Amino acid sequence: xxxxxxxxxxxxxxxxxxxxxxxxxxxxxxxxxxxxxxxxxxxxxxxxxxxxxxxxxxxxxxxxxxxxxxxxxxxxxxxxxxxxxxxxxxxxxxxxxxxxxxxxxxxxxxxxxxxxxxxxxxxxxxxxxxxxxxxxxxxxxxxxxxxxxxxxxxxxxxxxxxxxxxxxxxxxxxxxxxxxxxxxxxxxxxxxxxxxxxxxxxxxxxxxxxxx
Ligand SMILES: Nc1ncnc2c1ncn2[C@@H]1O[C@H](COP(=O)(O)OP(=O)(O)O)[C@@H](O)[C@H]1O
Ligand SMILES: [Mg+2]
Numbered sequence: 353x354x355x356x357x358x359x360x361x362x363x364x365x366x367x368x369x370x371x372x373x374x375x376x377x378x379x380x381x382x383x384x385x386x387x388x389x390x391x392x393x394x395x396x397x398x399x400x401x402x403x404x405x406x407x408x409x410x411x412x413x414x415x416x417x418x419x420x421x422x423x424x425x426x427x428x429x430x431x432x433x434x435x436x437x438x439x440x441x442x443x444x445x446x447x448x449x450x451x452x453x454x455x456x457x458x459x460x461x462x463x464x465x466x467x468x469x470x471x472x473x474x475x476x477x478x479x480x481x482x483x484x485x486x487x488x489x490x491x492x493x494x495x496x497x498x499x500x501x502x503x504x505x506x507x508x509x510x511x512x513x514x515x516x517x518x519x520x521x522x523x524x525x526x527x528x529x530x531x532x533x534x535x536x537x538x539x540x541x542x543x544x545x546x547x548x549x550x551x552x553x554x555x556x557x558x559x560x561x562x563x564x
Pocket of ligand 2 (some may be wrong): 542
């Protein structure tokens with residue numbers, strides 16, 4: 353999911369999680385921000401909010417909202433430690449679905465680029481599913497593009513960003529660019545990297561959007 357803040361990435365990601373939930377997948381949502389209303393809402397969908405988790409085998413609670421304290425520089429090393437050990441645990445156990453929110457914060461601010469790149473490259477062999485949210489396509493590790501089967505682009509007018517998003521799997525770069533340039537708020541272009549299909553969709557919040 354690639355779009356500026358407030359454009360509905362998390363709402364969309366939660367729709368995708370619905371599919372994983374219906375297949376009884378083990379899901380871990382990594383929350384990086386101090387406050388995120390859309391992620392808090394997951395608690396009403398039987399996700400357990402925890403600051404840390406140690407068990408990643410089948411004995412683990414299957415819907416985790418991993419949310420270490422955030423919002424202060426003092427929290428950075430703790431966040432890094434918790435997320436790193438979670439990624440490690442899930443990779444070892446296999447079959448987990450991970451929602452990385454947000455990708456750039458994890459790779460750059462917490463210095464987990466190497467770990468996340470490795471997961472993108474190896475996920476398939478350990479049957480993991482990775483869902484990443486990010487604001488700019490330029491700041492995403494290349495692997496997140498090249499290894500993803502499904503990509504959702506929100507509205508984008510920036511030339512450099514548009515260049516970066518053109519080369520997704522078998523999709524026609526010109527079509528992707530034109531479609532993405534014409535998107536409105538809460539609209540996303542879904543690109544199937546395998547078939548090359550491009551479809552425009554719109555987010556549908558689970559709760560009514562709050563006037564903020
Ligand atoms: N189609 C929509 N109509 C109205 N509000 C929406 C729609 N999609 C998302 N929202 C609201 O917009 C806000 C931002 O959505 P969110 O998914 O958190 O964005 P992002 O993850 O891109 O920052 C949330 O309050 C969400 O409920
Ligand atoms: Mg979000």
